[in-house]
Amino acid sequence: MTEEAKVVGTARDLGIAAFLKMKGYKLLRRRGREFDFEIKESEQAEFDQSQIDYVNSSFAEFDGEIMNLKKLQ
Numbered sequence: 001m002t003e004e005a006k007v008v009g010t011a012r013d014l015g016i017a018a019f020l021k022m023k024g025y026k027l028l029r030r031r032g033r034e035f036d037f038e039i040k041e042s043e044q045a046e047f048d049q050s051q052i053d054y055v056n057s058s059f060a061e062f063d064g065e066i067m068n069l070k071k072l073q
Contacts, residue, residue: 009039009047015063019054020047 008028011017017035021027025037025047039047054060 005041006038007041007044009037009044011035011037011051015060016051016054019057019059020050023050025050 009020009025011020012034014033014035017027017037020035020037025039028036028038030036037047
């Protein structure tokens with residue numbers, strides 16, 4: 001049996017990258033503000049949907065509140 005091809009999925013937001021790590025995706029590297037993850041080729045759509053799921057989750061709301069608190073002086 002051959003192993004399924006792996007591809008790189010990219011997240012361009014720290015909060016999304018953390019969410020993807022919590023969902024079990026393996027982080028390969030950070031390039032500036034981008035985070036590259038190893039994903040199976042057949043999981044590309046699921047990976048992309050996970051980024052949308054983050055935006056609609058309480059995790060994104062929490063991330064926004066952290067950013068607001070960082071702005072306090």
